Amino acid sequence: MDLVNRKPAVLMKNLSKKFDGQTVIDNISFSQSLNETVAILGKNGSGKTTLIKLLIGLYQPTSGNIKLFGQNPTKHPAVKEKISYLSGDYNLYPNLTVRETIELAASLYNTDIDPDKALNIIRKEGIDLDKEIKLLSRGQLQLVKLAAALVNDPDLIILDEPTSGLDILVRQRLLARLCWYKDEENINLLFTSHNFSEISQLADRIILLDQGKKLADLKMEELPNFNKEIIFVPQKDLKKRDLGLDKIHGINQITLEDKKFIINYSKDEANILYRLSEIPYLSLKIKEPDLADIFHELIEGGRQDESE
Structure with missing residues (x-):
């Protein structure tokens, strides 16, 4: 068959x-x-x-x-x-x-x-x-x-x-x-x-x-374009340029707060993680979009489209 x-x-x-x-x-x-x-x-x-x-x-x-x-x-x-x-x-x-x-x-x-x-x-x-x-x-x-x-x-x-x-x-x-x-x-x-x-x-x-x-x-x-964040804490003090993320187009913003990098992005997650994995780090976490926000955006957005 x-x-x-x-x-x-x-x-x-x-x-x-x-x-x-x-x-x-x-x-x-x-x-x-x-x-x-x-x-x-x-x-x-x-x-x-x-x-x-x-x-x-x-x-x-x-x-x-x-x-x-x-x-x-x-x-x-x-x-x-x-x-x-x-x-x-x-x-x-x-x-x-x-x-x-x-x-x-x-x-x-x-x-x-x-x-x-x-x-x-x-x-x-x-x-x-x-x-x-x-x-x-x-x-x-x-x-x-x-x-x-x-x-x-x-x-x-x-x-x-x-x-x-x-x-x-x-x-x-x-x-x-x-x-x-x-x-x-x-x-x-x-x-x-x-x-x-x-x-x-x-x-x-x-x-x-x-x-x-x-x-x-x-x-x-x-789908709407939901932004996500990676929270990255390297072992050593680094500057933004040391991350080597400047050529990745999916990144919206990188901020540095108390040795902690917050990387806001909308795509190319795999490339971002691959690059960060090559840097010795203490912590690497992804902050996902909240499911409640996704549901609200999809459902309420759909209702608005139907009413227009």
Whole structure:
């Protein structure tokens, strides 16, 4: 079955889910075209994870239907063979080695799968294949999870808060990997997040979810330009020119307050972080746009557009 020629990659129609009479997902419809990355943005409790669990079959919808590459996954479970799932918080077996973990992931599919491609991904990251999972850092663990998600050469990867709990530079490394697979392997990505930085780097479209309802469905170029800030404290006293950021066009302003640099920017986050990571530092933090501000701008802005 040639899944990649089926369109769309994901189709949800009038999807609802209730638990004990309470509506958690409320009549959501959307489609995801091939070679498109869709982000689902929402606050905690907005229904993001429930929506993902409906997609991967852990929950059954109360009403409505789901199709993956034109197939109903309940009636045609073989379609799930080309789909992978990656979560920021699920656990791997701690006493297995990295190699054993990937081999186990490969064995879960009905078809024979060679784990070598996934193992090579991990080798390139400099992770020891014979190291036990419990001895890995959180960042290494997430990279192993990504490799495990790629073991079946999927056409669609569904990710639930994939960078949850990672520090800035490890998060950036994982995002760079996802961007590469998105562009070079033509993998469809559907992911949830409350982190605007990763959405702006990965997504082609954004679906805004609140209290189980779809509030907006926008292309990234339709979004307002939200400014962000990086708070950077180097180990040594530096001047602005020492940061080497003068040729990065996404920066709006750099201020220095008590040895702390505040870098206000609207794009090119990856380049800014790459440059700063080369400078010994005490602290490096990103101040994200507040989700409440994003919701207000998108929803209230949309209402104003409709009234004009």
